[in-house]
Amino acid sequence: MASLTFTFFLMLISLSASLSEAGGSIGVNYGRVANDLPPPSKVVELLKNQGLNRVKLYDTDANVLTAFANSGIKVVVAMPNELLSSAAADQSFTDAWVKANISTFHPATQIEAIAVGNEVFANSNTTTKFLVPAMNNVYASLTKLNLDKDIKISSPIALSALETSFPISSGSFKPDLVEPVIEPMLNFLRRTGSYLMVNAYPFFAYSDNSDQISLDYALFKQNPGVVDSGNGLRYMNLLDAQIDAVYAAMSALNYNDVKITVTETGWPSKGDSNEIGAGEDNAASYNGNLVKRVLTETGTPLRPNDTLTVFLFALFNENQKPGPTSERNYGLFYPSEEKVYDIPLTLTEVNVNSSGVGKSQVPVNGNNGSTTSYNGETWCVASGNVGKEKLQGALDYACGEGGADCTPIQEGATCYNPNTLEAHASYAFNSYYQKNSRASGTCYFAGAAYVVTHPPKYGKCEFPTGY
Known part of the structure; x- marks a missing residue:
């Protein structure tokens, strides 16, 4: 028994390494609008204990940056909106700001990016004109200190910057933003090799349009998906649709080479009576399924080969945030460091939760114990620990409405x-997954399926990798 357990452990490590190369990265936003949070040193330990190695801040607090020194955690810092006018007007201002807030801490604290402002033109355009000049000046200041290759510069935009987001392929930016800020910013990102930061919240879209948007679609659960009328691609979740709407908007301006990082997304565990969908179960479903989707799959339907980096919002519930109840209840953790709900945050947790350690999953994850790589090919298999009723329902959907080729599993057939x-x-599940070109979200079935990187072994049945 010990030998079998150890063999499975080695196989799980091999699978995790293989999938981590194909999947994306999960980080978390560490907001501090609260009076009851643990000290930064304890926060660093919490992140390390949870296996999280990326964090995004909303300022450059010296105590926080010092706490992250030599932690191995990559940090995104922010220049607040109120500093943009000064940063845009005076190069000496950004020189001093970069020296005091960046070079003092880097590289002991691994600052990987600076968010210049946050949703600058979401509610008011009074600071819009300062954004790109401020970004240019911060970049110039980094260059003087030879930090421009280490640290990227961008600025998070809200989806309200879009004029159109549906159909997804018709995504476009608001016309009044294009010439003054969007095109200059995208040009800056292209020139400096950076990426566009996007804050995307399916919760808001669902809460405002619950009569038109399926909750399962918003929560990454099993659903028939939405086919875009313009490009013919099938979308299995709302976040992918939101990201691709931004990609479509960039493509319309001929910026196909700029990538996206999702700097904020999340779901509140509590809300007011008019905040439809807010609740602990939905928050756990959204964030848990999102982590699994990001870490085990690549890209979006429009950009299938691009890996995703996503920062969950947020690390803690923040009791001093203004606004509706939801604003104070996005946290993965209470200030006591207790989890608000239990979800996997790392690839190892995702694989253990999906595979059912100690059950009949070992042959699926390898080829008779082999850890050979299979040239990047992937398959979709059932999870043996979700219950017969759920598994049967997912099987019926795949063979019925899903259009999977289930002929080989009929009595007397080869499989x-x-x-x-x-x-x-x-x-x-694998037939459905392969027929949909292994697109993101097509190997999930409400948690009844997961992706593997070795050919499944069920008797003599061979699982195809394409149709």
């Missing part, structure tokens, strides 16, 4: 044996 629900569901 009928072994005649088990898990084996049949795995074949059907």
Whole structure:
């Protein structure tokens, strides 16, 4: 038994390493609008204990940056909106700001990016004219200190910057923003090799349009998806649709080479009576499924080869944030460091939760114990620990409305044996996954399926990698 457990452990490490190369990265926003949070040193330990190695701040607080020194955690810092006019007007201002807030701490504190402002033109355009000049000056200041190669510069935009987001392929920026700020900013990002920071919240879209948007679609749960009328691509979740709407808007301006990082996304565990969808179960579903999607899959339907970096909002519930109840309840953790709800945050947790350690999953994750790489090919298999009812429902959907090729698992056919629900569901899930070009969200089935990087082994049945 010990030998089998150890073999499985080695296989799990191999699988994790392989998937981490294909999947994206998860970080978390560390906001501090509260009077009851643990000290920064304890926050660093919390992040390390949770396996999180990326964090985004909303300022450059010296105590916080000092706490992150030599932690191995990458840090995104921010220049607040109120400093943009000074940063845009005077190069000497940004020189002094970079020396005091960046070079003093880097590289002991691994500052990987500076967010110049935050949602600058979301509610008012009074600071819009300062944004790109401020970004240019900060970049020039970094260059003087030879930090421009280490540290990227960008600015998070809200989806309210879009004039159109549906159909997804018709995504476009608001016309009054394009010439004064969007095009100059995208040009800056292209020139400096940076990326566009985007804050995207399916919660808001669902809460405002719950009569038109499926909750399962918003929460990454099993659903038939939405086919874009313009490009014909099928979207299995709302976040992918929001990201691709921004990509479409950039493409319309001929900036196809600029990538996106999602700097904020989350779901509140509490809300007011008019905040439809707010609640602990939905928050756990959204964030838990999002982590799994980012870490085990690549890209979006429009950009399938681009890995995603996503920062969850937020680390803690923040009791002094103004606004509706939801604003104070986005946290993954209470200030006591207790989890608000239990979700996986790392690839190892995702794989353990999906695979059912100690159950009949070991042959699926390897080829008779082999850890050989299979040239980047992936398959979709059933999770044996989700219950027969859920697995049968997902199998029925895949073979029915999903359009999977289930002929080989009929009685007397090549993949009928072994005649088990898990084996049949795995074949059907993989057929659906491959027929949909292994697109993100097509190997999920409400948590009943997951991606593997080795050919599944169920008897003599061969699982195809394409149709």
